[in-house]
Amino acid sequence: MSDLPVSHPRPHALREVKGPSALGGGARRFFDLLWLMAVTEFKRVYFGTVLGYLWSLMRPLMLFGVLLFVFTHVFKIGSEQAEFYPVLLLLGIVVYTFFQEATSNSVTAVVTQEDIVRKTQFPRLVIPLASVLTGLFNFGANLVVVVVFILAFGVEPTWTWLLFPVAILALLVFTIAVSMALSILYVRFRDVAIIWLVGAQVLFYFTPILYPIEALENHTYEHLLMINPLAPIFQQIRVWVLEPNAPTAAEAAGGWLHLLPALAIYLAICVFGVWTFNREAPKIAEDL
Amino acid sequence: MAADTTPPAIQVEDLHKSFRIPKNRVDSLKERVVRPFAKREYHELHALDGVSFEINQGEFFGIVGRNGSGKSTLLKLLASIYRADAGRIRMAGRLAPFIELGVGFNPELTARENVVLNGVMVGLTPRETRERLDAVLEFAELTEFSNLKLKNYSSGMMVRLAFSVMMEADADILLIDEVLAVGDAAFQQKCADAFGEMKAAGKTIILVTHEMSAVERYCHRAMLIDGGKIQHLGDPGDVGRQYLQLNFERGVEEGGVAPTSGPADEVRLLDAWIEDASGNRVANVESGEPIRLRVELEALREGPGVGVGFILADADGVGVFQFGTGVEDENGEVASLRPGSRFTVRADVENLLTQGHYFVHCGVNRAQNQSVALYVHNALDFVVYAGLDTPNGMVDLPHEIETTVDRSGEK
Numbered sequence A: 001m002s003d004l005p006v007s008h009p010r011p012h013a014l015r016e017v018k019g020p021s022a023l024g025g026g027a028r029r030f031f032d033l034l035w036l037m038a039v040t041e042f043k044r045v046y047f048g049t050v051l052g053y054l055w056s057l058m059r060p061l062m063l064f065g066v067l068l069f070v071f072t073h074v075f076k077i078g079s080e081q082a083e084f085y086p087v088l089l090l091l092g093i094v095v096y097t098f099f100q101e102a103t104s105n106s107v108t109a110v111v112t113q114e115d116i117v118r119k120t121q122f123p124r125l126v127i128p129l130a131s132v133l134t135g136l137f138n139f140g141a142n143l144v145v146v147v148v149f150i151l152a153f154g155v156e157p158t159w160t161w162l163l164f165p166v167a168i169l170a171l172l173v174f175t176i177a178v179s180m181a182l183s184i185l186y187v188r189f190r191d192v193a194i195i196w197l198v199g200a201q202v203l204f205y206f207t208p209i210l211y212p213i214e215a216l217e218n219h220t221y222e223h224l225l226m227i228n229p230l231a232p233i234f235q236q237i238r239v240w241v242l243e244p245n246a247p248t249a250a251e252a253a254g255g256w257l258h259l260l261p262a263l264a265i266y267l268a269i270c271v272f273g274v275w276t277f278n279r280e281a282p283k284i285a286e287d288l
Numbered sequence B: 001m002a003a004d005t006t007p008p009a010i011q012v013e014d015l016h017k018s019f020r021i022p023k024n025r026v027d028s029l030k031e032r033v034v035r036p037f038a039k040r041e042y043h044e045l046h047a048l049d050g051v052s053f054e055i056n057q058g059e060f061f062g063i064v065g066r067n068g069s070g071k072s073t074l075l076k077l078l079a080s081i082y083r084a085d086a087g088r089i090r091m092a093g094r095l096a097p098f099i100e101l102g103v104g105f106n107p108e109l110t111a112r113e114n115v116v117l118n119g120v121m122v123g124l125t126p127r128e129t130r131e132r133l134d135a136v137l138e139f140a141e142l143t144e145f146s147n148l149k150l151k152n153y154s155s156g157m158m159v160r161l162a163f164s165v166m167m168e169a170d171a172d173i174l175l176i177d178e179v180l181a182v183g184d185a186a187f188q189q190k191c192a193d194a195f196g197e198m199k200a201a202g203k204t205i206i207l208v209t210h211e212m213s214a215v216e217r218y219c220h221r222a223m224l225i226d227g228g229k230i231q232h233l234g235d236p237g238d239v240g241r242q243y244l245q246l247n248f249e250r251g252v253e254e255g256g257v258a259p260t261s262g263p264a265d266e267v268r269l270l271d272a273w274i275e276d277a278s279g280n281r282v283a284n285v286e287s288g289e290p291i292r293l294r295v296e297l298e299a300l301r302e303g304p305g306v307g308v309g310f311i312l313a314d315a316d317g318v319g320v321f322q323f324g325t326g327v328e329d330e331n332g333e334v335a336s337l338r339p340g341s342r343f344t345v346r347a348d349v350e351n352l353l354t355q356g357h358y359f360v361h362c363g364v365n366r367a368q369n370q371s372v373a374l375y376v377h378n379a380l381d382f383v384v385y386a387g388l389d390t391p392n393g394m395v396d397l398p399h400e401i402e403t404t405v406d407r408s409g410e411k
Helices: A027-048 A052-074 A085-112 A114-119 A126-152 A159-188 A192-205 A219-225 A230-242 A249-253 A256-287 B029-034 B071-078 B111-122 B126-139 B155-168 B185-200 B212-218 B236-255
Strands: A014-016 B008-022 B042-056 B060-064 B086-092 B173-177 B204-208 B221-226 B229-234 B267-275 B284-286 B291-299 B306-314 B319-326 B342-349 B356-366 B372-385
Touching (some): A027 A052, A027 B111, A052 A085, A085 A126, A085 A159, A085 A230, A126 A159, A159 A256, A219 A249, A230 A249, A230 A256, A249 A256, B008 B071, B008 B204, B042 B071, B042 B086, B060 B071, B060 B212, B060 B236, B071 B086, B111 B126, B126 B155, B155 B185, B185 B204, B185 B212, B204 B212, B212 B236, B221 B236, B229 B236, B236 B372, B267 B356, B291 B306, B291 B356
Parallel strands (some): B060 B204, B060 B221, B173 B204
Antiparallel strands (some): A014 B086, B008 B042, B008 B086, B221 B229, B267 B291, B306 B319, B306 B356, B356 B372
16 A cells, blocks of 8 residues: 555644535535435446346336236226327326335335445435436336337327426425435334335326326316326326327416425425435434 | 654643433334324433643654543544543644544455455545555565455455555544554554654544553553543553552442451451551552552460561462561560550562452461461452563572583484
C-alpha cells in the first residue's frame, strides 16, 4: 500500500456530528451507494443464474397466460370492450408487477440489511430506494417483451406514447412512498409483511388491469374504483398507449372533480411515507 | 507523543444516551390497533451518562470497558449509527463509518465486487475504489481469488479483505472494534505494520478492545469506561491495570463468600484482611507483589497457648499452600489466653501465584494437643491480577532452564 499516495494530515475543521438520518453521509455517497446497490442486485438476479432474465419474465408471462385464457375463454369479458385486450392485460400486469415487486422487496429490505444499519453509518433511505430501482431495471427489461407484443398485435404508434413515462413517473413516486413507509414500519411491526401481502393482492383487483373498466357496467362502481390512486394511472396508460378511444381516467371517474379523492390519497400516502421514514430513520439502529 | 498543541480530531462534550426498553414489547400493528391506549411501560437504561473527552489528531486512542459498559454505544454515536440524547460530538476530517470489519459484504458477490461496494460505503467514489482494487487485493494476499464468490471464502480471508479495504479507505479517523485478534500471525504482523504506517501518516485511530496488550502496544492514551461514565483516562498501562482490577472486583462482589466461623467459645476471629505496602486495605494484589495478610483474633476465655494456621486455596477449593505459627509474645514465649486479650498475626507471603481468585482459611490450634479451637473457612478472599503474559498454571515458580544439543551422533 506504500506505493499509493498517503494523504498527509491537513488541519481539518471541527464539524458537528449530527447522527444518523435518512440521507446522511453526503449526496455523492448517497447516489453512489444507491446506484451500486441496485445494479449489483439486478446483476445478481440476471447473471447469477443460468436462466436469469427468463426467470424474471416467467412470473408476469405465466400470470398473463393464465388470465388471458380465463378471461377470453371462460368469462369472455375483456375482448368485448377492449380492442387489444391481451396486450392491455400484459401491459397492466407488467406495470403492476413493478409496483408489487418493488414494494414487497422493500418491506423486508431494511431488516435484511440489518448488519449495515447497525454497524455502519449508512444513509437509510438508500435501502428501500435501491429495491425500487432494482424493480425499475426489471421493469425496463420486461417492457421490451411488451413492446414486441404491442407491435405484433398491430397497435398504431401515436404521439401519446410519449406520455407513458409521465404515468410511470407518477407510479414511481407512489411506489417509493409506499416502499419507504413499509420498510420502516416493518422494523417495528412485523405483521406489516403479511398485511402488505394481502394489501397488494387486493389493490391488484381494485385496479382496472384484468378487466377494462367499462366491463363493470355500473357507473357507481366505476367512480368508486377511481378512488384507488393506482386506477387513474393505469387507465391513462391504456388510453395513451393502446386505445385512444377508451374512457380517460376523468371520464371513468365521472368528471375531473371526482379524481380529487384519488389525488388526495396519493398525496397523503406520499407525505406519510416521507414523514414516517424521516421520523424513524435515526432510531432504527436501536430498534433492530 | 500527542502533544497538547495538536488540534483535536474529536471533541465529545457531555454525551448522554439512554435506551428505553419496553417491558412488554408491542411488535404488531394488530396489537396496537386492538389496544391503542394500552399503557406501555419502559425502563430506562443509561448507556452513557455524561461523557466528555477529546482526541487529538494523529492520536492512537484506546477505549476499554467491560461488556455493557457503554463503549459500544459510544462507538455507535461516534459513527453516526445512534443519535445522542444530549451532548455534542464534533469531528475534524472524514471518518471511516465502520465499527466492524466486513459489514456489508455480500456472500453472493465476488471479492472484486465486494471491494467496490465496501469502498463506496467507506466513502470513496466507485472510480477511486476501482483504482485501488488491485492494491487492496494485493494487500489482502487474495489477488488470485479475486473472482471467487465471497461465500467460498474462509473467515480468515474475509477478514483480510475487509481489513485491506479499510486500510485503503484513506479516512482521517478510523474506528476499530476488536479486530486485532483475527488472521494468522503473519497477517497480524502486517496489520501491526499498517497501523504503524497510519500512525506515521498522522491518522487518528480509535481502538476498542478487550485485549489489553493491544492497547498498551499501540495506543498513546486510553480511556476506561464503566457504567456509562469515564473511570480513567490517560496512560494505557494505568488504564489496563484499572480495567483488570475492575473486572476482578466485580467478580468478587458477585461471587464473594462471607467469612464463616466455626465453634468459637475459646477464640474468635475479629478481622482478616490484606493490605498494601503503605498499610491500606486492598481487595486485589498484583502478581509479584507480596501478599500482606493480617488477622486479628480475640481470646474469649482463659486457656493455654495456641497456634494459628492458614490454608491458601484457589477458586476451586484446591489447597495451594499451608503455613502457620505459634502465637508468641514479644519475648518469644507462648502466650496464654486471657479473656479479652487480642492477637494480631502479620504474614507476608511471597506472591508466586498466577492471576485468579484465592481464598484463605484460618485455623487456631491448642498448643497442648493440637486440637482445633477454631476453624474459619474462607476467612477472606482476594484476587491476584497480572499483566497480560500470565503463564498457565496456579503458581509461577522461579526456575532456571537450559538446553543442550548433542550433535556427535548426527548422520
